Amino acid sequence: MGTILDGKALAKLKADKLKEKVKILKEKGINPLFCVINIGENPASQVYIRSKGRLAKKIGIEQKLYQLPTNTQESEVAELIKKLNADPSVDGMMIQLPVPEQINITNLMEIIDPSKDVDGLTPANSGRLWQGHHFVEPATPDGIIALIDHYQIDLEGKNVVVIGRSDIVGKPIAALALERNATVTILHSKTQNPEFYLKHADVIISAVGQANLIKADMIKEGAVIVDVGINHVDGHLVGDVDFDDVKNKAGWITPVPGGVGPLTVEFLMEQVVKLARRRNDRK
Numbered sequence: 001m002g003t004i005l006d007g008k009a010l011a012k013l014k015a016d017k018l019k020e021k022v023k024i025l026k027e028k029g030i031n032p033l034f035c036v037i038n039i040g041e042n043p044a045s046q047v048y049i050r051s052k053g054r055l056a057k058k059i060g061i062e063q064k065l066y067q068l069p070t071n072t073q074e075s076e077v078a079e080l081i082k083k084l085n086a087d088p089s090v091d092g093m094m095i096q097l098p099v100p101e102q103i104n105i106t107n108l109m110e111i112i113d114p115s116k117d118v119d120g121l122t123p124a125n126s127g128r129l130w131q132g133h134h135f136v137e138p139a140t141p142d143g144i145i146a147l148i149d150h151y152q153i154d155l156e157g158k159n160v161v162v163i164g165r166s167d168i169v170g171k172p173i174a175a176l177a178l179e180r181n182a183t184v185t186i187l188h189s190k191t192q193n194p195e196f197y198l199k200h201a202d203v204i205i206s207a208v209g210q211a212n213l214i215k216a217d218m219i220k221e222g223a224v225i226v227d228v229g230i231n232h233v234d235g236h237l238v239g240d241v242d243f244d245d246v247k248n249k250a251g252w253i254t255p256v257p258g259g260v261g262p263l264t265v266e267f268l269m270e271q272v273v274k275l276a277r278r279r280n281d282r283k
């Protein structure tokens, strides 16, 4: 069986260190404040927000939730963002994804102050990421790189295949892998012959949200398999990868749950602390 990439354990290790950093910040009078805007009643989002709230509390970060009804208009969210931009006590904010269909998230990203952008999704911060001048990175890709580094997996010269081209995972993880000198391919719904790319991949990062999409016969022996998918099937959580089928052929593999998910929450907290420290350095 391949080595399990234990995201849960790494997230705990990092959270303990972050808690120490926050303690030092608080001694200097810096109290990180993280605002989460959630629009609607998506049940998974409610779970994730509670999980962030628990970790924030443990680390010593104040998390404030702005829960808005499903029929909230984009202009109302824009007003809230402007209010948070102007509030000096706010260190970071994020809009919980997904959002209802009347909300255009790209428009809202134009409004968030990049210095308070926990997700790293504003045009300024995503441009900085692609140019290699990171200000803040989206949490899931950052967590994946931390996991890969922790297990001393070298990406240089490797064929990294990313499945999914979202702004929050697919595109930024491609940028980060490219920065590590990997040869990166992004597969998406219009890709022809995806099997070809998967068969030649040293590393597969799947972020499409399709349960058990990746099977053992699609991958190369010894490949690194990173599963970002979280899918609910018959009351169970499963990833995009058929874990039981793939685990004996993969060299390394993340479980679901307990792989990338806990690192996403941890890295959101890392970003809040980073932003809080920077804002105070500028005072």
Ligand SMILES: Nc1nc2c(c(=O)[nH]1)N[C@@H](CN(C=O)c1ccc(C(=O)N[C@@H](CCC(=O)O)C(=O)O)cc1)CN2
Pocket: 047, 048, 051, 094, 095, 096, 097, 098, 119, 139, 140, 168, 230, 237, 256, 257, 258, 259, 260, 261, 262, 264, 265
């Ligand atoms: N604006 C954003 N929206 C979303 C992000 C994000 O980074 N920014 N990521 C996800 C949701 N998310 C945090 O917001 C998140 C994802 C996964 C987990 C997690 O701990 N997963 C567990 C399983 C939890 C469960 O469902 O029981 C695991 O994989 O082990 C936490 C938070 C989408 N939206």
